[in-house]
Amino acid sequence: MTKNKAKVGVLLVNLGTPDSTATGDVRKYLREFLMDWRVIDIPAVPRWMLVNLIIAPFRAPKSAKEYRKLWTDRGSPLLFHTEDLRDKLIQKLDPKEYVVEMAMRYQSPSIEEGLEKLNKANVRKIIVLPLFPQYASATNGSVVDKVMEIAKEWQIIPNITFVNNFMEHPLFLEAWAELGREWMEKETYDMYLFSYHGLPERQIRKGSVDGYCQLSDKCCGNYTKKNQFCYRGQCFHTTRLLSAKLGLPEEKVVTCFQSRLGKDPWIKPYTEDVIKEMAEKGVKKVLVFSPAFVADCLETTVEVGEEYKEEFEELGGEHWDLVPSLNSRDTWVDCIKSLVEENT
Numbered sequence: 001m002t003k004n005k006a007k008v009g010v011l012l013v014n015l016g017t018p019d020s021t022a023t024g025d026v027r028k029y030l031r032e033f034l035m036d037w038r039v040i041d042i043p044a045v046p047r048w049m050l051v052n053l054i055i056a057p058f059r060a061p062k063s064a065k066e067y068r069k070l071w072t073d074r075g076s077p078l079l080f081h082t083e084d085l086r087d088k089l090i091q092k093l094d095p096k097e098y099v100v101e102m103a104m105r106y107q108s109p110s111i112e113e114g115l116e117k118l119n120k121a122n123v124r125k126i127i128v129l130p131l132f133p134q135y136a137s138a139t140n141g142s143v144v145d146k147v148m149e150i151a152k153e154w155q156i157i158p159n160i161t162f163v164n165n166f167m168e169h170p171l172f173l174e175a176w177a178e179l180g181r182e183w184m185e186k187e188t189y190d191m192y193l194f195s196y197h198g199l200p201e202r203q204i205r206k207g208s209v210d211g212y213c214q215l216s217d218k219c220c221g222n223y224t225k226k227n228q229f230c231y232r233g234q235c236f237h238t239t240r241l242l243s244a245k246l247g248l249p250e251e252k253v254v255t256c257f258q259s260r261l262g263k264d265p266w267i268k269p270y271t272e273d274v275i276k277e278m279a280e281k282g283v284k285k286v287l288v289f290s291p292a293f294v295a296d297c298l299e300t301t302v303e304v305g306e307e308y309k310e311e312f313e314e315l316g317g318e319h320w321d322l323v324p325s326l327n328s329r330d331t332w333v334d335c336i337k338s339l340v341e342e343n344t
């Protein structure tokens with residue numbers, strides 16, 4: 001039998017970001033993102049009306065202003081950190097065995113371009129690695145959906161493997177712990193806040209097997225095979241694993257959810273409410289982790305690092321430190337390398 005020498009393709013996929021801070025580009029991004037039925041999970045006609053007649057026109061100018069605070073000479077941090085991550089991963093993997101591409105679920109570079117490059121490289125297998133540590137239909141599920149939509153048109157479909165979540169990976173936890181330790185060596189904190197991107201509660205219920213998740217401690221307070229895909233449960237689990245690794249006392253740790261959109265209930269507690277409660281209790285110094293994100297982006301740098309900081313300080317807080325994201329730090333690149341090798 002001839003030895004199969006074809007390479008393995010790796011596709012790193014992050015969420016996506018506008019092409020520029022021009023309002024038109026932000027509107028284009030919001031439209032593509034929010035028209036995804038896994039993100040705004042309502043029927044197509046009301047979704048079209050909500051996105052095109054309400055959210056995109058009114059939110060785009062406001063979001064564009066926020067993006068201008070975030071933008072750098074290299075453009076959007078979400079994009080260039082993902083490019084750096086790809087480049088460092090290429091350095092660490094054997095080029096005779098692997099070909100690595102990166103893509104964004106929305107806008108550019110597209111998943112289509114990334115997959116076409118891998119297909120042209122005649123790979124024997126594709127490992128798709130959505131860069132979301134906890135599974136959500138709106139993120140990881142959407143990447144799977146898009147990849148399958150494209151691959152189903154190919155005459156030959158190689159093996160395709162998806163990494164579903166990786167919040168338990170020891171190197172993922174170690175990379176966050178290294179960052180945490182750097183801050184904790186310089187300062188002592190009254191509280192440690194773990195702020196994750198939120199989701200509509202409805203989306204958690206829809207994914208709950210036999211109605212198991214009632215958004216209470218019964219489900220989300222533990223991580224078992226029954227709630228293996230509950231996003232809220234996975235976030236609490238991430239907090240427990242990271243706190244244990246950092247030796248944080250339980251009474252000083254709080255998990256909360258940010259970035260709510262619209263009027264429907266999203267998963268709780270909301271970060272804004274936790275900030276108020278902490279300030280009322282006289283908490284002065286807070287260290288904030290955002291471990292649903294693996295790169296600095298609008299939701300971390302601006303929302304947590306600037307807006308929530310301002311709210312906390314207005315309520316009497318004195319010290320609000322946001323731990324920057326994993327970006328392309330070495331231990332995180334090692335984590336990706338390990339995930340790739342485990343799935344080869």
Ligand SMILES: C=CC1=C(C)c2cc3[nH]c(cc4nc(cc5[nH]c(cc1n2)c(C)c5CCC(=O)O)C(CCC(=O)O)=C4C)c(C)c3C=C
Nearest residue numbers: 015016017018039063078136138139197261292297298299
């Ligand atoms: C853990 C990852 C993410 C989940 C889950 C998620 C769900 C989700 N998001 C929206 C709406 C918006 N999110 C926006 C920005 C944004 N979201 C994530 C990650 C997750 N989203 C990232 C990394 C970013 C930042 C991108 C960047 O360019 O830096 C935005 C756009 C910004 C804004 O206008 O506020 C929206 C809108 C929904 C509705 C949702 C779940 C249903």
Ligand SMILES: [Fe+2]
Nearest residue numbers: 015197259299
């Ligand atoms: Fe989001």
Ligand SMILES: [Fe+2]
Nearest residue numbers: 213219220230
């Ligand atoms: Fe749950």
